Amino acid sequence: MALKILSACINCDMCDPECPNEAISLGEEIYxxxxxxxTECIGHYDKPTCVSVCPIDCIINDPDNIETEDKLLAKFFKMHG
Structure with a gap:
């Protein structure tokens, strides 16, 4: 499943540069x-780097975007060949 940043985000700028898929951007109020x-970094790393660098642990699995590991890997190959 894709990840989601909660409203507790403090806009610390740690997650955005770590995302290898450029999936993170600053929204109106939070990232x-x-x-x-x-892809939860599948195809790049063993675990999501945004989760690893978030100082307040406000990145969770997005219950509205449930995906299997195979689907995430297929998405990775579609984006990166």
Whole structure:
């Protein structure tokens, strides 16, 4: 499943540069994750880097975008060949 940034986000700028899919961008109030681009770092790393660097642990699995590991990997190959 894609990830989601909660409203507790403090806009610390840690997650955006760490995303290898460029799925994270600053929204109107907080950073947001584009579910179409988020692969939870599958194809790049062992675990999501945004979650690893978030100092307040406000990035969670998005219950509105449930995807299997195979679907996330297919999304990675579609974006990166």
């Amino acid at each position: 947001e994750i584009d579910a179409e681009k988020c």
